[in-house]
Amino acid sequence: MTLGPGTRTFLVFAALVVLGALVFPSSFFYRVGTLVWINTLAVTGMVVLLGYVGLVSLGHAGFFAIGAYATALLPQYGVPSGLAMLAGAAGAALLAALIGRPILKLSGYYLAIATLGLGMLIWMVLSKEAWLTGGPDGMTVTGFSARNLLKSVGITLKTAEAWYWLCGAVATLGAVLAVNLGQSSAGRAFRAIHDSDVAAASLGVDVARAKSAAFVISAVYAAVAGALLALANGYITPDAGGFMHSVELVTMAVLGGAASVYGALVGALILTALPQVLTVFAEYEHMVLGAIMVGTMIAMRRGLVPALAGLLARRRAARRAGRLARRVS
Amino acid sequence: MTSAKLGAGLSALALLAALPAAAEIRIGASLAVTGPAAFLGDPEAKTLEMLVEAVNAEGGVNGEPLKLVLYDDGGDPNKARTFATRLIEEDEVVAVIGGTSTGATMAMSPLFGEYEIPFISLAGAVVIIDPVQDYVFKTPHTDRMACEKIFADITGRGLTKVGMISGTGGFGKSMREQCLDVAEASGVEIVADETYGPNDADMTPQLTNIANTAGVEAVVNPGFGQGPAVVTRNFAQLGLELPFYQSHGVASDSFIELAGPAAEGVRLPATPLLIPGQLADDDPQKQPVTDYIAAYEAKYGDTPSTFGGYAYDAFNIVIAAIESAGADDPAAIRDAIEATSGYAGVTGVYSFSPEDHLGLDLTAFRMLEIRDGGWAPVE
Amino acid sequence: MAELLQFLVSGVTVGAIYAAVALGFTLIYNATGVVNFAQGEFVVIGGLTAAALIGAGVPPLIAAPLAVLAGLVVGLLLYRLAIRPAGQAPLVSLIIITIGASIFLRGAMQMVFDKQIHRYDGFSGEAPIGFLGATILPQSLWIIGGSLVVFAFLAWFMGHTRAGRGIRATASNRLAAALVGINTRAAMNLSFALSAAIGALAGVLATPVTFTSYDVGVLVALKGFSATMLGGVGSAQGALAGGLLIGLIEALTAGYVSSDYKDAAAFVVILAVLFLRPQGLFGARMTERV
Known part of the structure; x- marks a missing residue:
């Protein structure tokens, strides 16, 4: 029996969500787990943009923040949190669609600076307009509790556990959708662009349109992840939209391997859990983190997941070759 | 994995x-x-x-x-x-x-x-x-108390028209809001309101605007880190003579070192920690x-x-x-x-x-x- | 009038710092195709080393070259340990490597130096020079002069020396350059060393005005990167123009519009320029590695 890639992704992600819940000893682990799933969701958007199409964005934290702040602000005007989250995703999609066309004509480092500028502009508005957003000190997010949501369907859990399950479920859904997208005709168009704009165009792909679509999709992923973080933390600051957070999202994608959702998961897991582990290094924390980033990229320039998969495949091939050689001799 | x-x-x-x-x-x-x-x-x-x-x-x-x-x-x-x-x-x-x-x-x-x-x-x-x-x-x-303390000192000097130049980091931004909020109750009027980024290298444009504001009588600078020291140096560079106030955010000796002679005459609200030798013997804070x-x-x-x-x-x-x-x-x-x-x-x-x-x-x-x-x- | 002049003085001073950082970006990019996000750390290393030495009583005339040398050594190490082993890695991997290196260097500086803010007195005193109602610090003249000298040096070096032509040839086609007998490895070593030295020099000159501390490198790199891309990556004229332009936009926006949105104004201009000229102001159209 062979499973489709979408089903396989669902099973792997769902199993990992359940496994986490089985082994986590305390709310702290659920908290870190929740952050891992939220980051996985945001980075899955980067997989679509960077892994499938090959476009670099250094401004995606801006979309993340749009989702977060929509979810923080709209409930103050009587909008339910769920609707506010959708509005945030729609807002991010709209902005990405509007700005995407002109920006995505650029390539390489020019695209990087343009997306960086876009992210910085969003961050600046959030920091400066204190009457609305509370400024750099941030604002409280109220109006939604994962615990109550699950309670309403008859499941009673601690708050931290409820968030873990909710974010795990959304991340799983996001990963399955991304994998299915990759298998579709749009996904093939994306990969054709990844190899060469010109070749893709000669195959009849509307390059500008496809790039714009990938940009919008990845923006929606970031916005939903931002909304989840705002709700789970109950507090949000403009840092969520800052340059360093954009860099963090790209780093997670590249470190894990931007070509697949498994890379997104591994990258998110490592960079989220690592700071918790690195506290033992105290003063040396940043040096260790920097060295890990540099070392991984030198040794495994396509990321951890492809490198490990390649290693396994090679070993299997070697074993097969060995068996073959023995049989021949 | x-x-x-x-x-x-x-x-x-x-x-x-x-x-x-x-x-x-x-x-x-x-x-x-x-x-x-x-x-x-x-x-x-x-x-x-x-x-x-x-x-x-x-x-x-x-x-x-x-x-x-x-x-x-x-x-x-x-x-x-x-x-x-x-x-x-x-x-x-x-x-x-x-x-x-x-x-x-x-x-x-x-x-x-x-x-x-x-x-x-x-x-x-x-x-x-x-x-x-x-x-x-x-x-x-x-930060609200800091604003009240500064404004009380300003009105005590018989002045009312204040120009503000605030850092855009959390500290400066929050204190700016509080100062704007308590200004009226404290009897002062904010006639100029400029900002700068925490790592900016030169604030002379903002200070020029404040200096050119009609009637401005004192300048207040909410912020921490290096920004206030740069502002203080620029203030002296432009030759401004107005009473100049910093916040408790820079209340440490390093501010004087960084701002140098430009810091002379600057006032700020601070804790007694800066003046241990000048506390009265019966001051309850002298010992700690x-x-x-x-x-x-x-x-x-x-x-x-x-x-x-x-x-x-x-x-x-x-x-x-x-x-x-x-x-x-x-x-x-x-x-x-x-x-x-x-x-x-x-x-x-x-x-x-x-x-x-x-x-x-x-x-x-x-x-x-x-x-x-x-x-x-x-x- | 005096007002406008003061804004221009401020813009040119700040812009010259951005330009010096951008020139460092340009050199490395030209030789290796890498935009080095750790460039800001060279600036900080220069500033902090000079501050530490001058604080210890070393005369500025000796401290400054030593600080530049420290930057140069770190630049070489960065190339040897992080960039060269990565070989022909894709663009995003190189971005992550240089960002990782900058995080590492920041952690190291926090250990070697401290977390305090540092400065030292300007090389020609602190008394402001007044003209036509505006004032300028003597150190600002050092900064502006320094940027111009670096620019002139780069223009001469790249165009008129054997080593510079080697760097240019290496940039346009590494294999072809190697085939015609250019030592491409030496060219890249040289470009990293020089670029780091330029960054450290910018730090040494700017610190009396901007101050420095172990973690400002990110912001410095961000401004320098913006200036580089506005001018067009790989172009020395572009780096100079981009830096000055961003400095002037910031100062004039702060002066005439709103100090709250002066940084935003710079990014809006960058986006607008790239929409109209995707290769930046002075950049040549060329295909890039992705």
């Missing part, structure tokens, strides 16, 4: 997080030891480490050794919240000190009510303690101030800053509460903190109440002026 590997990774994480269950009293802290607010968080962390060492050298608290679990949140609210969860759940601390920045504090603070663990913040903004939350306290004066400075200089060879002072007071309030309430029940520690009355610290004399979780009034601020490269009280 296989599930076995994930499991192995998680158990490694669990091992790292696990702590020996010895009979020790654990106090937690999450501070911005690195990052843009490291300027504040670093002396706070050093102060806490120094105090814990001193307490243990004298036999601990109620005969039990004290352990400080300190995490560096880099000023990131998201990290701070994770560390707060870790302190409460994994490290099983009985009280938490920290939150160098207001953002980090606010992201953490709901947890303490939920888990019933007392928390003393070292951040400035008034929103931390207004409205009052049962388990959340703070030791620094609010001289003790703290002596201990800090002996250990680090450096003068302590106002921010370290906030940590000093928070620590001593927590320890006094544990001494009276025991270390077994965090809720009892909270009650003891709230019952703190007349505690003379380096920042001020604290008296908490169920309605007031800051416990300071305007008298805790001294208006100082920089004269001959040193601090002099203005009376």
Whole structure:
């Protein structure tokens, strides 16, 4: 029996969500787990943009923040949190669609600076307009509790556990959708662009349109992840939209391997859990983190997941070759 | 990644997080030891480490050794919240000190009510303690009080028209809002309102605009870090002669070093920590101030800053509460903190109440002026 | 009038710093195709080393070259240990490597130096020079002069020396350059060393005005990167123009519009320019590695 890639992704992600819940000893682990799933969701958007199409964005934290702040602000005007989250995703999609066309004509480092500028502009508005957003000190997010949501369907859990399950479920859904997208005709168009704009165009792909679509999709992923973080933390600051957070999202994608959702998961897991582990290094924390980033990229320039998969495949091939050689001799 | 590997990774994480269950009293802290607010968080962390060492050298608290679990949140609210969860759940601390920045504090603070663990913040903004939350306290004066103190001094000089130039970081932004808010009640009018980024190199355009504003009589600069020192130098470069006020955010000797001769005549509200030699002998803060400075200089060879002072007071309030309430029940520690009355610290004399979780009034601020490269009280 | 002049003075001073950082970006990009996000750390290393030496009583005339040398050594190490082993890695991997290196260097500086803010007195005193109602610090003249000298040096070096032509040839086609006997490895070593030295020099000159501390490198790199891309990556004229332009936009926006949105104004201009000229102001159209 062979499973489709979408089903396989669902099973792997769902199993990992359940496994986490089985082994986590305390709310702290659920908290870190929740952050891992939220980051996985945001980075899955980067997989679509960077892994499938090959476009670099250094401004995606801006979309993340749009989702977060929509979810923080709209409930103050009587909008339910769920609707506010959708509005945030729609807002991010709209902005990405509007700005995407002109920006995505650029390539390489020019695209990087343009997306960086876009992210910085969003961050600046959030920091400066204190009457609305509370400024750099941030604002409280109220109006939604994962615990109550699950309670309403008859499941009673601690708050931290409820968030873990909710974010795990959304991340799983996001990963399955991304994998299915990759298998579709749009996904093939994306990969054709990844190899060469010109070749893709000669195959009849509307390059500008496809790039714009990938940009919008990845923006929606970031916005939903931002909304989840705002709700789970109950507090949000403009840092969520800052340059360093954009860099963090790209780093997670590249470190894990931007070509697949498994890379997104591994990258998110490592960079989220690592700071918790690195506290033992105290003063040396940043040096260790920097060295890990540099070392991984030198040794495994396509990321951890492809490198490990390649290693396994090679070993299997070697074993097969060995068996073959023995049989021949 | 296989599930076995994930499991192995998680158990490694669990091992790292696990702590020996010895009979020790654990106090937690999450501070911005690195990052843009490291300027504040670093002396706070050093102060806490120094105090814990001193307490243990004298036999601990109620005969039990004290352990400080300190995490560096880099000023990131998201990290701070994770560390707060870790302190409460994994490290099983009985009280938490920290939150160098207001953002980090606010992201953490709901947890303490939920888990019933007392928390003393070292951040400035008034929103931390207004409205009052049962388990959340703070030791620094609010930025609102700083504005009131500065404006009172300005009106005392017979001036009313004020130009403001504020940093756009959390500290400057929050204080700017508070100053705008209390200006009218304090009898001053804000006639110019400029800002600058925390790492800007030159603020002469903004200061030129303020100087060209009709009727401006005094200038106030809310902010911390290097910005205020650059503003002060630019102020002198442009040859401006107006009365110039800085905030408590730069109340340390390093400000005078960085701003150089340009700092002469600058006034700011500060704690008595800057003027140990000029305190009256019957001043209740004289003893803690001289003790703290002596201990800090002996250990680090450096003068302590106002921010370290906030940590000093928070620590001593927590320890006094544990001494009276025991270390077994965090809720009892909270009650003891709230019952703190007349505690003379380096920042001020604290008296908490169920309605007031800051416990300071305007008298805790001294208006100082920089004269001959040193601090002099203005009376 | 005096007002406008003051804004221009401020803009040119700040812009010259951005330009010096951008020139460092340009050199490395030209030789290796890498935009080095750790460039800001060279600036900080220069500033902090000079501050430490001058604080210890070393005369500025000796401290400054030593600080530049420190930057140069770190630049070489960065190339040897992080960039060269990565070989022909894709663009995003190189971005992550240089960002990782900058995080590492920041951690190291926090250990070697401290977390305090540092400055030292300007090389020609602190007394402001007044003209036509505006004032300028003597150190600002050092900064502006320094940027111009670096620019002139680069223009001469790249165009008129054997080593410079080697760097250019290496940039346009590494294999072809190697085939015609150019030592491409030496060219890349040289470009990293020089670029780091330029960054450290910018730090040494700017610190009396801007101050420095171990973690400002990110912001410095961000401004320098913006200036580089506005001018067009790989062009020395572009780096100079981009830096000055951003400085002037910031100062004039702060002066005439709103100081709150002066940084935003710079990014809006960058986006607008790239929409109209995707290769930046002075950049050549060329295909890039992705």
